Amino acid sequence: xxxxxxxxxxxAFGADIRxxxxxxxxxxxxxxxxxxxxxxxxxxxxxxLRQWAPFxxxxxxxxxxxxxxxxxxxxxxxxxxxxxxxxxxxxxxxLSWGGQNMRWELEPLEGSGTRLTLWHNxxxxxxxxxxxxxxxxxxxxxxxxxxxxxGRIVGAEAMKFDGWQRLNAEYAKQFGIETPAFPxxxx
Numbered sequence: 001x002x003x004x005x006x007x008x009x010x011x012a013f014g015a016d017i018r019x020x021x022x023x024x025x026x027x028x029x030x031x032x033x034x035x036x037x038x039x040x041x042x043x044x045x046x047x048x049l050r051q052w053a054p055f056x057x058x059x060x061x062x063x064x065x066x067x068x069x070x071x072x073x074x075x076x077x078x079x080x081x082x083x084x085x086x087x088x089x090x091x092x093x094x095l096s097w098g099g100q101n102m103r104w105e106l107e108p109l110e111g112s113g114t115r116l117t118l119w120h121n122x123x124x125x126x127x128x129x130x131x132x133x134x135x136x137x138x139x140x141x142x143x144x145x146x147x148x149x150x151g152r153i154v155g156a157e158a159m160k161f162d163g164w165q166r167l168n169a170e171y172a173k174q175f176g177i178e179t180p181a182f183p184x185x186x187x
Contacts, residue, residue, distance in 0.1 A: 004150045009139055009163040012170035015131045024124045026131055030138045032114045034145040036106040039114045040090035042141055043104055052140040054133060054154040061095065062087050069097050073155015125180055132167035133158050 014029040032039055042048040044062040049055065058068040064084050071078040078098070086094035093104040103119040116138070122130045136153050143150050158164050172179040 004153075007139070007143075007150050007153075009136055009167055012131070012135065012167050012174055015135070015171055015174065017127055017175050023121055024127060026118075026120045026122050026127050026134070028118045028120070028131065028134050028138070030116050030142070031109060032116055032142055032145060033112070034114060035112045036090040036108050036114045038145060039106050039116055040093075042145060043093060043106075043116075044087070044089075048144070050152070051144050051149060052137055052152055054137060055097065057082075061093060062089055067095075071098070071155070072152065073157055075156070124177075128168050128172035128175060128177060129159075129180055131171040131175075132164050135167055135171075136161065136164065 016027045018025045018027060040062070042052070045060055046057045049057050049061075054073070055069040055071050058070075061067055061084050064087055067082045067084055068079055069082045071080070080098045082095050082097055084093070084095045086092055090106050092106075095102055100121045101119075102121070105115075105117040105119075107115040107117070109115055118134065120130060120134070133154065136158050140150055140153055153161055169179045
């Protein structure tokens with residue numbers, strides 16, 4: 001993919017849901033063609049996060065402690081104090097974002113790739129929308145790592161993007177849930 005205009009997300013894949021008590025967790029797995037050290041930088045360094053993630057960070061997330069994450073694309077500014085609970089470079093990053101726990105695992109693949117797994121505690125009603133949003137974020141991340149950035153596509157902008165509604169419906173079907181209602185796209 002070489003430009004935003006040419007980008008179209010592929011079919012829904014690499015996602016699962018887990019339920020433990022009343023806690024729902026979205027689990028996303030993506031194999032990237034880039035080494036763990038490069039992927040680690042992309043998920044921890046503010047200048048990289050600004051190019052693909054649904055949040056901005058006020059500091060490098062590669063160390064334990066407090067950070068501020070600003071949700072991008074929210075109707076009003078939403079800044080949450082976050083705790084980076086574990087930062088084991090370049091293997092595991094655990095943090096809370098808006099009261100939801102997230103765990104990133106980076107596993108080296110044969111050659112020079114990385115299997116990136118994200119566990120994201122999420123409200124059950126938003127699971128398929130979250131999967132669709134992270135799918136697009138991971139596509140943008142992959143392009144960025146390959147030196148072919150297409151620019152961040154998150155929040156309301158992602159929901160208007162061609163392919164998001166299809167992904168939302170595909171993930172809902174895979175998870176065996178109703179496709180959640182979302183604001184219709186302006187015409």
